[in-house]
Amino acid sequence: MRKKIDTNNKLDPKIRLNTICPYFTMFPLSFPYRVLQSSKKSDIIYDPFCGRGTTNFAARILGLSSYGVDSNPIAHAVAQSKLQYVDQNHIYSRCVDIINEYDAIDIPQGDFWELAYHPNTLISICQLRNYFINKELLDDIDISLRALILGILHGPRMKTQPSYLSNQMPRTFSTKPNYSIQYWRKNLLSPTEVNLLDLVERRSKYIFNEHQVKKVDGAILLGDSRSLTNTFENKITRVITSPPYYGMSTYEQDQWLRNWFLGGNDQVDYTNRAQLKHGSESVFVNDLAKVWANTAHRCTPDAKLTIRFGALPSKSKKTPRELIKESLTLADCGWEISTIRSAGEPKSANRQANQFKGTTGNYVEEIDVYATLNT
Structure with a gap:
């Protein structure tokens, strides 16, 4: 049973x-x-x-x-991660390697991006994006890390340590650019720098645990x-x-x-x-x-x-x-x-x-x- x-x-x-x-x-x-x-x-x-x-x-x-x-x-990217079994340390190590080896190309410009992410945080995000969209075949570590980044890409600002990479946003869906810009400006919200590697390390330990x-x-x-x-x-x-x-x-x-x-x-x-x-x-x-x-x-x-x-x-x-x-x-x-x-x-x-x-x-x-x- x-x-x-x-x-x-x-x-x-x-x-x-x-x-x-x-x-x-x-x-x-x-x-x-x-x-x-x-x-x-x-x-x-x-x-x-x-x-x-x-x-x-x-x-x-x-x-x-x-x-x-x-x-x-x-949905496909997130669902793929549900079938993976990976070591939390491998997730963090892979992320470190990507940040050290890949350039941040195609960094988007404009009011939305300036208000959505701190410049340094956006650079780290774009380094990972460059890696994932250019790698021909993703392994189980890649699939798991990619889903983890999708999960922390945007969300509410926390009073303690950050749990998401963005300025104040919903975590379940992406608000449209014009609405987001108006909201941030109205509420005088500027993006704070979030260390992507630190957040990945914390989140991977929580999700990809020994159980x-x-x-x-x-x-x-x-x-x-x-x-x-x-x-x-x-x-x-x-x-x-x-x-x-x-x-x-x-x-x-x-x-x-x-x-x-x-x-x-x-x-x-x-x-x-x-x-x-x-x-x-x-x-x-x-x-x-x-x-x-x-x-x-x-x-x-x-x-x-x-x-x-x-x-x-x-x-x-x-x-x-x-x-x-x-x-x-x-x-x-x-x-x-x-x-x-x-x-x-x-x-x-x-x-x-x-x-x-x-x-x-x-x-x-x-x-x-x-x-x-x-x-």
Whole structure:
């Protein structure tokens, strides 16, 4: 019998890796962990909308192999770190080597950057950025360090020692440049110098401690789960996921600063790439159906599918139940719903709909959908 872990205790050394980078569309670790409690050791877990890798980390805690796919490069970079097992000293040493050996090129200019980071801190950030975007193949230490930097790239200013590299900012998403400039100037906030190496050393000791969970097999892919052609080594037996809610289409734009660190533009890019279309409910449902159909091709007969889903009151005329039912029916590949349960109203910041608190009125009840593949 598996020994249970309190996944709500973020201070538990075994699950600190899951906190490596805040990501505002994450769902709680307790959800996939609870669902996977009944899994067999031979089960292969899959999340076609893996986000920051919460399902994959839950699988790892339980000793299960898993795969994840996401079209967002930030999500991909963070989720990859959830499958790594590294020594905290190696993280710090690698960072020291990069700072000593790499130049800071393409240092962005302008009011935002002058107010967002102290010049010396920005130089260190750009040295790391240069290294990551120019190295052809990242090893496990690189992947872990990159995710750690994404997690400390921006956040609130602390009264004691700094926990983030930036001037005052949210930690879960990147405020847009014009708003940030106005806020900093209005509140007379100037960036203070933060020693990146010191912060990396402290953060790596906290996250990559001696109590890390044993590494398992698996992979995180950057791609479009509607049309993914990659074949996995083993057939999927359990699918656990939480698709974007209808109307939530600015994942990359709301993470634009982290996207810049990964090699993106130093301005907000509003083009949408390989993500679900949100032009209308019918278009959205059609795209979801493509994901369910593509997923079914990678599954064993009798594979289990669990979906957490909700809606934004101002966006959707249909209920989450209606949208999910329509998408599974349209997929026409054998997914049969066995149970739909209420997940209640979003209560914490790790629910998707919580990001719209105060702007969309009352929450719509979230649901957990359970289905089986009958082929």
